[in-house]
Amino acid sequence: MAQTPxxxxxxxxxxxxHVRYRDPDDFDAIRxxxxxxxxxxxxxxxxxxxxxHQEGGDDDDWEIQSVLVxxxxxxxxxEAREKADQIVEKIES
Incomplete structure (x- = not known):
């Protein structure tokens, strides 16, 4: 994963x-x-x-697009923003 967004x-x-960190249009697949x-x-x-996952990227190169609280x-x-940030921090640490 990349730096914390x-x-x-x-x-x-x-x-x-729906707490969005990156534009879904930036990806060719979302899971x-x-x-x-x-x-x-x-x-x-x-x-x-x-x-x-961005088209042409490494198969293991998945980034957090959003968190649903x-x-x-x-x-x-x-509070949704705060909790989403805590989730992202936990995953990316």
């Missing part, structure tokens, strides 16, 4: 705050890897991490 945007949906469930869930239960597990957008 900054939050670009947060969208509140019905079920999740929600199973290995990210444990570190994400240790910060916020049922949180998900989406990773992206369940709306019912945090008080507001600010």
């Amino acid at each position: 900054s939050i670009e945007e947060v969208d509140e949906g019905d079920d999740y705050y 929600t890897p199973d290995w990210a469930e444990k570190p994400a869930g240790s910060v916020v239960e049922d949180a998900e991490v989406r990773t992206g 369940p709306v019912g597990k945090v008080d507001d957008e600010d």
Whole structure:
């Protein structure tokens, strides 16, 4: 993974705050890897991490594209941002 990214945007949906770190259009593939469930869930239960792969990149070169934080597990957008950053920090450390 590359250096820890900054939050670009947060969208509140019905079920999740979608905390975006990188533009999905920058990737040719986006996945929600199973290995990210444990570190994400240790910060916020049922949180998900989406990773992206750039076309032509190394097969192992996946970067965090976004973190989905369940709306019912945090008080507001600010807490969703904080928890998403904690998840990214945990994964990239």
